[in-house]
Amino acid sequence: xxxxxxxxxxxxxxxxxxxxxxxxxxxxxxxxxxxxxxxxxxxxxxxxxxxxxxxxxxxxxxxxxxxxxxxxxxxxxxxxxxxxxxxxxxxxxxxxxxxxxxxxxxxxxxxxxxxxxxxxxxxxxxxxxxxxxxxxxxxxxxxxxxxxxxxxxxxxxxxxxxxxxxxxxxxxxxxxxxxxxxxxxxxxxxxxxxxxxxxxxxxxxxxxxxxxxxxxxxxxxxxxxxxxxxxxxxxxxxxxxxxxxxxxxxxxxxxxxxxxxxxxxxxxxxxxxxxxxxxxxxxxxxxxxxxxxxxxxxxxxxxxxxxxxxxxxxxxxxxxxxxxxxxxxxxxxxxxxxxxxxxxxxxxxxxxxxxxxxxxxxxxxxxxxxxxxxxxxxxxxxxxxxxxxxxxxxxxxxxxxxxxxxxxxxxxxxxxxxxxxxxxxxxxxxxxxxxxxxxxxxxxxxxxxxxxxxxxxxxxxxxxxxxxxxxxxxxxxxxxxxxxxxxxxxxxxxxxxxxxxxxxxxxxxxxxxxxxxxxxxxxxxxxxxxxxxxxxxxxxxxxxxxxxxx
Amino acid sequence: xxxxxxxxxxxxxxxxxxxxxxxxxxxxxxxxxxxxxxxxxxxxxxxxxxxxxxxxxxxxxxxxxxxxxxxxxxxxxxxxxxxxxxxxxxxxxxxxxxxxxxxxxxxxxxxxxxxxxxxxxxxxxxxxxxxxxxxxxxxxxxxxxxxxxxxxxxxxxxxxxxxxxxxxxxxxxxxxxxxxxxxxxxxxxxxxxxxxxxxxxxxxxxxxxxxxxxxxxxxxxxxxxxxxxxxxxxxxxxxxxxxxxxxxxxxxxxxxxxxxxxxxxxxxxxxxxxxxxxxxxxxxxxxxxxxxxxxxxxxxxxxxxxxxxxxxxxxxxxx
Numbered sequence: 001x002x003x004x005x006x007x008x009x010x011x012x013x014x015x016x017x018x019x020x021x022x023x024x025x026x027x028x029x030x031x032x033x034x035x036x037x038x039x040x041x042x043x044x045x046x047x048x049x050x051x052x053x054x055x056x057x058x059x060x061x062x063x064x065x066x067x068x069x070x071x072x073x074x075x076x077x078x079x080x081x082x083x084x085x086x087x088x089x090x091x092x093x094x095x096x097x098x099x100x101x102x103x104x105x106x107x108x109x110x111x112x113x114x115x116x117x118x119x120x121x122x123x124x125x126x127x128x129x130x131x132x133x134x135x136x137x138x139x140x141x142x143x144x145x146x147x148x149x150x151x152x153x154x155x156x157x158x159x160x161x162x163x164x165x166x167x168x169x170x171x172x173x174x175x176x177x178x179x180x181x182x183x184x185x186x187x188x189x190x191x192x193x194x195x196x197x198x199x200x201x202x203x204x205x206x207x208x209x210x211x212x213x214x215x216x217x218x219x220x221x222x223x224x225x226x227x228x229x230x231x232x233x234x235x236x237x238x239x240x241x242x243x244x245x246x247x248x249x250x251x252x253x254x255x256x257x258x259x260x261x262x263x264x265x266x267x268x269x270x271x272x273x274x275x276x277x278x279x280x281x282x283x284x285x286x287x288x289x290x291x292x293x294x295x296x297x298x299x300x301x302x303x304x305x306x307x308x309x310x311x312x313x314x315x316x317x318x319x320x321x322x323x324x325x326x327x328x329x330x331x332x333x334x335x336x337x338x339x340x341x342x343x344x345x346x347x348x349x350x351x352x353x354x355x356x357x358x359x360x361x362x363x364x365x366x367x368x369x370x371x372x373x374x375x376x377x378x379x380x381x382x383x384x385x386x387x388x389x390x391x392x393x394x395x396x397x398x399x400x401x402x403x404x405x406x407x408x409x410x411x412x413x414x415x416x417x418x419x420x421x422x423x424x425x426x427x428x429x430x431x432x433x434x435x436x437x438x439x440x441x442x443x444x445x446x447x448x449x450x451x452x453x454x455x456x457x458x459x460x461x462x463x464x465x466x467x468x469x470x471x472x473x474x475x476x477x478x479x480x481x482x483x484x485x486x487x488x489x490x491x492x493x494x495x496x497x498x499x500x501x502x503x504x505x506x507x508x509x510x511x512x513x514x515x516x517x518x519x520x521x522x523x524x525x526x527x528x529x530x531x532x533x534x535x536x537x538x539x540x541x542x543x544x545x546x547x548x549x550x
Numbered sequence: 551x552x553x554x555x556x557x558x559x560x561x562x563x564x565x566x567x568x569x570x571x572x573x574x575x576x577x578x579x580x581x582x583x584x585x586x587x588x589x590x591x592x593x594x595x596x597x598x599x600x601x602x603x604x605x606x607x608x609x610x611x612x613x614x615x616x617x618x619x620x621x622x623x624x625x626x627x628x629x630x631x632x633x634x635x636x637x638x639x640x641x642x643x644x645x646x647x648x649x650x651x652x653x654x655x656x657x658x659x660x661x662x663x664x665x666x667x668x669x670x671x672x673x674x675x676x677x678x679x680x681x682x683x684x685x686x687x688x689x690x691x692x693x694x695x696x697x698x699x700x701x702x703x704x705x706x707x708x709x710x711x712x713x714x715x716x717x718x719x720x721x722x723x724x725x726x727x728x729x730x731x732x733x734x735x736x737x738x739x740x741x742x743x744x745x746x747x748x749x750x751x752x753x754x755x756x757x758x759x760x761x762x763x764x765x766x767x768x769x770x771x772x773x774x775x776x777x778x779x780x781x782x783x784x785x786x787x788x789x790x791x792x793x794x795x796x797x798x799x800x801x802x803x804x805x806x807x808x809x810x811x812x813x814x815x816x817x818x819x820x821x822x823x824x825x826x827x828x829x830x831x832x833x834x835x836x837x838x839x840x841x842x843x844x845x846x847x848x849x850x851x852x853x854x855x856x857x858x859x860x861x862x863x864x865x866x867x868x869x
Contacts, residue, residue: 054638139597195640215811249809257712257717396822428586467600
């Protein structure tokens, strides 16, 4: 079996797309830039999607793609707005009492699942209890509502949820698809079958999941009775589209080809090297949104030499030339990250001066740490040991842009005399090594709509073996205390102030090297109207309609 | 000799079972030797889990048992037809594969069809037509054998599907969507088959019997198709096992590029994610396919070549 190298592939794609651009320019550009009347119902929209879910049950699967795709099927109690506040959805109102441990939700009346089962207080209880039950083996949803204790059915349209402690991220968690609602009937019939997707997945959402061919596509049809979009959504009633089809096209070039040749109306995950092709085509447009959470970030292992030394971590941070790096990897389409949190996260606090490198300061820091000798290759040494750090990665799970970023980081750190060794591993070798902390750096991204994600990433109790993602292996009592208060304080202003201190401390201690502000880039035909993103940067199709006849 | 055939088939079937058993056992051992925790495979690529969840998975899947016990349990279930549950997809393995077998068989058969037609046509037309034509055809065959399928597939897509918009990208949507993937998959097979058949034909045409046939006044085309091709078909038929192998490995790439459902795509995902039950099932499936194909070839060859009929009869007699 022969698989071409990334370079060959990229070269080929560039050549091939040049041809595509040339031909697609000739297409009619006059289709519809002007006003085109009110939204019209009907039609099929095909989305060329880059990833295919392994499991379609968001209460079980932690995958972002599952949450994004199943947003079409499952509604939540509330919706998060981009500013971090919440809008009524399946719940018309709520109040918090008991010092933040008791949440009472009034449920919307007249909501039904697509199998006819009414959505009521019992449905909420059955779902939340199922997520928390160990037998469900939930890999993310249960962690999102970790202090969940119980749900009481107060009456048919009122539920009271009790937590074991005050938990500020609770509302944000409830707004995700991970805490969407299955029909109690489908949960009762065959909870194990929900992972497989298809008609067994029954929600209250704007679409029904009608069929699924693994390795090819997932097909959804309109739920004609839908009338309960989140408050403030542009369109409240049933979806305009008759049918929504996700075609799984893992190769970026094929996705773009499908879009430009009219075989798909929307292409998700437009690779940076293809954005120009899409933009050059006047029938197409690019829509993008910054997702909240933590973008692609290098976490420095603080419990292993040399990054146990704060000066060396800071030197690495000073050595990074984000501007140049991103210019070459993303062709200037990504801004340098100014904090470990993305600017789309409520509570984001920028720390200035992260864009340009400060090699002089890096040199001073490294000299002060005792690494002032250099060997023949220019790397710093100390008593004959070279200053080198290991960055293990799994090639199968590292997209091309990230591999290029890794190479760039290696080059930048090399300039101040730190050797980065990129160690390519198979997943089965990587995970035990990661879980045991045998690395100096690891890199990943972690989308999340609440700043509490920082507790999962930097809390001392959140090691990999404990089910957390504290990749820097920080055991910082000050940070722990702040993270804990920030997760319990209900008041937004006080939370934001705490998260500002937390982000400043993470930067000052050099626990992590953020790189770019992530961006979800979607290419769409101009006929596609009303495509928006929610606060998680998941595209929403309920309000989408197709203008003009083909 | 007639009564020998069923016995022969029975003996070969038992041997085939041994081959299948051997290959799944090797696969089982190999998958466990490469290390890593099967719990991580169940959890998924980068998920970390609480100790409680890990324990629960270990108990549910019996990972705490010694390997020999796990093997025994697995083999016992296999004998009762239970292929287990996919770690990644949380579905019974037969259900994972059921939808995928059809598209792969379609693709493989279509590719074989294309390859055989192209190879036979090339060989029949080009064999023994002089040095220039021979060199050109040989170069084309070499190119077909060596072109990377990934590249060829993308090129075919970008020209035929994206530029000319003649055919859909793929998926499993009727005959039109089968054309590009089948042609892509057929290219290297057609190249090899054409080489082999052409060489066989040229050799046969140089034999004295060809001269005799020509002397009887038989037309050249009849000589080639009815007489010489029979000689040339034997080495090609013996390549059937190799063909099946290259179709399966090619399917992995072709199914990815053309976004077709299929066993190849399932296999690559399963191997990457260490989804042992699925990998084992695919290994078993391919081992069975190989042995069945080889058995069929061994039964077919004597029909084509009378000389081998006695040979097998003698072997039978000796046994």
